[in-house]
Amino acid sequence: MSEGPQGHRARRGRRADARPVRDSDRHGPRQDAHDDAPHRDHGRHGEPALRAADAVGARAGAARPRVQVRARRGRRRRAGRVRRPDLTVAPAAEPLVVVPDDFPSVFEGTPAHERLKKLGETRVYTARGADDEAELIRRIDGARAIVNIRAHARFTDAVFAACRHVKLVSIWGTGTDNVDLDAAGRRGVTVCNTPGVNAFAVAEHTLALMLAAARKIPRIDREMREGAWPREMLTQLLGKTLGVFGTGKIGMRVAELGRAFGMEVRTWNARGGTAAAKDAILRVADVVSLHLRLAPDTRAFLSRREFALMKRTTILVNTGRGALVERDALLDALTHGKVTAAGLDVFHDEPLKPGDPLLALPNVVLSPHNAGQTPEVIRDGLLRAVENVENFLAGRPTDVVVAPVR
Numbered sequence: 001m002s003e004g005p006q007g008h009r010a011r012r013g014r015r016a017d018a019r020p021v022r023d024s025d026r027h028g029p030r031q032d033a034h035d036d037a038p039h040r041d042h043g044r045h046g047e048p049a050l051r052a053a054d055a056v057g058a059r060a061g062a063a064r065p066r067v068q069v070r071a072r073r074g075r076r077r078r079a080g081r082v083r084r085p086d087l088t089v090a091p092a093a094e095p096l097v098v099v100p101d102d103f104p105s106v107f108e109g110t111p112a113h114e115r116l117k118k119l120g121e122t123r124v125y126t127a128r129g130a131d132d133e134a135e136l137i138r139r140i141d142g143a144r145a146i147v148n149i150r151a152h153a154r155f156t157d158a159v160f161a162a163c164r165h166v167k168l169v170s171i172w173g174t175g176t177d178n179v180d181l182d183a184a185g186r187r188g189v190t191v192c193n194t195p196g197v198n199a200f201a202v203a204e205h206t207l208a209l210m211l212a213a214a215r216k217i218p219r220i221d222r223e224m225r226e227g228a229w230p231r232e233m234l235t236q237l238l239g240k241t242l243g244v245f246g247t248g249k250i251g252m253r254v255a256e257l258g259r260a261f262g263m264e265v266r267t268w269n270a271r272g273g274t275a276a277a278k279d280a281i282l283r284v285a286d287v288v289s290l291h292l293r294l295a296p297d298t299r300a301f302l303s304r305r306e307f308a309l310m311k312r313t314t315i316l317v318n319t320g321r322g323a324l325v326e327r328d329a330l331l332d333a334l335t336h337g338k339v340t341a342a343g344l345d346v347f348h349d350e351p352l353k354p355g356d357p358l359l360a361l362p363n364v365v366l367s368p369h370n371a372g373q374t375p376e377v378i379r380d381g382l383l384r385a386v387e388n389v390e391n392f393l394a395g396r397p398t399d400v401v402v403a404p405v406r
Contacts, residue, residue, distance in 0.1 A: 096119060096120035096121050096122065096143065096144050096145065097116055097119060097120065097121075097122045097123075097143060097144070097145045097146070097147060097389060098122070098123045098124075098125075098139060098140045098143040098145075098146055098147075099116075099122070099123070099124040099125065099146075099147045099149060100125050100130045100136055100139040100140050100146065100148075100153055101125065101130035101131075101136075101148065101149045101150040101152065101153035102124050102125060102126045102149050102150075103125070103126055103127060103128050103129075103130070103150065105126040106149065106378050106382070107124060107147070107149055107172075107382055108124050108126050110378075110379070110382055111379070111382075111383065112379075112382035112383045112385070112386045113382075115383065115386050115390075116147065116386045116389065119389065119390065119393060123139075123143075125139055130150065130152065130153035131152040131153065131154070133154070133156065133158065133159060136153055136154070136155075136159060137158075137159055137162045137163060140159075140163050140166060141162065141163050141165075142163075142165050143163070143165060143166060144165055144166065144167050144168070145166070145167065145168040145169075145170065145389050145392065145393070146166060146168065146169045146170065147170050147172065147385050147386065147389060148169055148170065148171045148172065148178070148179070149172050151173075151175065151177070151178040152178070152350075153178060154178045154179075155169055155178065155179040155180060155184070156180050156183065157180050157183035157187075160180070160183050160184060160187040160189055161187065164187075166189055167188065167189060167190065167392075168189065168190045168191075168192070168388075168389065168392045168397075169184065169189060169190075169191045169192070170192045170193075170385045170386075170388040170389050170392070171191065171192065171193040171194065171385065171401075172194060172381050172382055172385040173193060173194060173197075173198070173372075173381065174193055174194065174195045174196070174197075174198070174248075175193075175293065175294070175321070176191065176193060176401055177293075177294045177295075177321070179191055179402075181401065181402045184402050185402045185403065185404060185405045186405055187404075188404040188405075189402070189404065190392060190397050190400060190402065190403055190404060191400070191401045191402040192385075192388040192392070192397060192398065192399040192400055192401060193399055193401055194381050194384040194385055194388070194399060195248075195249070195399065196249045197372075197377055197380050197381040197384060198250075198371075198372030198377045198381065199248075199249035199250045199253055200253055201371065201372045201373075201374045201376070201377045202250045202319050202371040202372050203250050203253035203254045203256075203257060204257075205319060205345060205367070205370075205371035205372075206250075206254050206257075206289055206291075206317055206319045206343075206371070207254070207257050207258075207261075208343075209317050209319070209343025209344070209345065209365055209367065210237070210287055210289070210315065210317050210343055211237070212343060212365045213315050213317070213341040213342065213343040213363075213364075213365045214234065214235035214236075214237060214287075214315055214341070215234045215235065216230075216232070216234060216341075217365075218365055219362055235286075235313075235315070235340075237258075237261045237262065237263055237287075238261060238262035238263070239262060239263070239264070240263050240264070240286035240287060241263065241264045241265075241266065241284050241285050241286050241287070242254075242255070242258040242263040242264065242265045242266070242285065242286070242287045242289065243266050243267075243268070243281040243282065243284075243285030243287065243288045243289065244258070244265060244266070244267045244268070244289050244291065245267075245268045245270075245278070245281075245288070245289065245290050245291065245292055245301070246268075246269065246270070246290065246291030246292040246293070246320065247267050247268075247269045247291075248291060248293075250291045250319070251267065251289075251291035252267075254289055254291065255267055258287075263287070266281045266284075266285065268281055270292055270293070270295075270297065270298055278306075279306075279309055282306055282309040282310050283309050283310070283311075284311075285310070285311075285314060286311070286313065286314060286315065287314070287315045287316075287317060288302075288310065288314060288315070288316050288317070289317045289318075289319075290302075290316075290317070290318045290319070290320040290321075290324050290325070291319065291320050292320050292321075292324055293320075293321075294320070294321040294323055294324060298324060299323050299324070300323070300324075300325070300326040300329075301324045301325065302316075302324065302325045302326065302329065302330070303326040303329050304326065304328075304329040304332065306329075307329055307330075307332070307333040307338050307339065308338070310333075310338065310339055312337055312338060312339065312340065313339075313340050314339045314340060315339065315340060315341045315342065315343070316330075316333075316339055316341075316342040316343070317342070317343040317344075318342070318343075318344050318345065318346055319345040319346060319371045320346060321346050322344075322346040322347040322348040322349075322350070323348060324346075327348050330342070331357050331358070334358075334361050334363060334364060335357075335361065340363065341363040341364065341365070342363070342364050342365070343364075343365040343367075344358070344364060344365070344366055344367070345366075345367045345368075345369055345370070345371045346369055347369070350368075350369055351368065352366075352368075384399070
């Protein structure tokens with residue numbers, strides 16, 4: 001069942017056992033497919049609801065009686081006594097699974113949607129609105145499982161407190177920064193994601209931004225269309241040093257592609273890297289590429305201090321999270337030549353507002369948080385998010401980031 005016009009998130013080999021509160025290797029910023037694109041409306045509520053007890057095994061379109069009549073057979077009634085039938089009225093049930101944030105829509109009408117409907121009643125909201133807490137609560141209230149498509153739907157403690165039937169949030173994508181993981185665990189909610197599904201697509205996009213910034217392709221293309229014939233010097237990647245911050249599947253793929261271009265690659269991981277090692281890489285890197293999960297200790301990972309360490313010829317590429325970089329420090333560095341250029345797929349405010357200073361900078365290459373937006377990523381990621389719902393309902397949760405606290 002679809003609600004409104006509009007708001008979506010694959011790979012195999014996952015763990016079946018739930019871990020206590022959170023898995024530090026699995027939670028992090030949303031690397032949605034991307035994630036990652038962005039927003040919703042209400043809709044109809046006219047389809048008959050399934051009984052809660054029957055929802056797991058229900059099939060779309062299966063008719064269910066609203067009243068069950070039980071009568072005992074093969075017994076004589078005593079004289080003078082009329083036995084009335086036992087009437088049990090099934091309570092009105094809420095939907096089993098809700099997709100509250102399919103805006104812009106990538107889920108409705110897909111093979112993943114059809115597969116989800118086989119689990120029972122589903123409700124998909126394709127209009128903007130899940131970014132409002134009260135509306136998000138209204139949409140998911142009474143549901144047992146949620147498929148979370150967009151990072152603008154924020155599952156806070158208040159949301160979990162108001163929606164006590166929710167037992168699963170299955171995220172399309174890797175990032176979990178839109179979910180209060182501690183609150184989920186405390187309130188008995190399992191959180192799953194789809195790690196690694198978009199890794200190759202995002203890594204390719206990272207290289208595309210890197211090359212576009214190094215070769216100044218957007219600006220040269222624009223100038224040629226205006227009648228110019230630019231002859232300025234460009235940057236070659238061969239022999240340059242690539243600093244990769246974050247060594248998950250995306251970061252390691254970027255490192256592999258960088259080596260294929262003949263770059264010297266240095267990597268840093270938030271779990272094991274030291275501050276001294278971070279600074280050492282920033283001092284020598286010709287390209288800095290960010291693939292860290294957004295967490296309290298990685299927010300503003302690059303500030304004015306870090307930009308002061310970089311070479312003025314450094315190119316920054318960020319396909320992780322906008323908040324990994326301090327916004328004012330980024331604008332200052334790009335405006336005053338503290339770094340030479342940037343390729344950005346993620347931002348502090350998404351979508352970018354008209355008049356945002358980044359839009360006026362000629363040394364910045366922009367893309368609208370769509371690094372993982374390929375047909376393959378969308379198809380595989382959505383199917384995996386639904387598979388996580390299937391496995392949870394069958395009692396064998398997969399891709400678990402957070403399990404209920406016992």
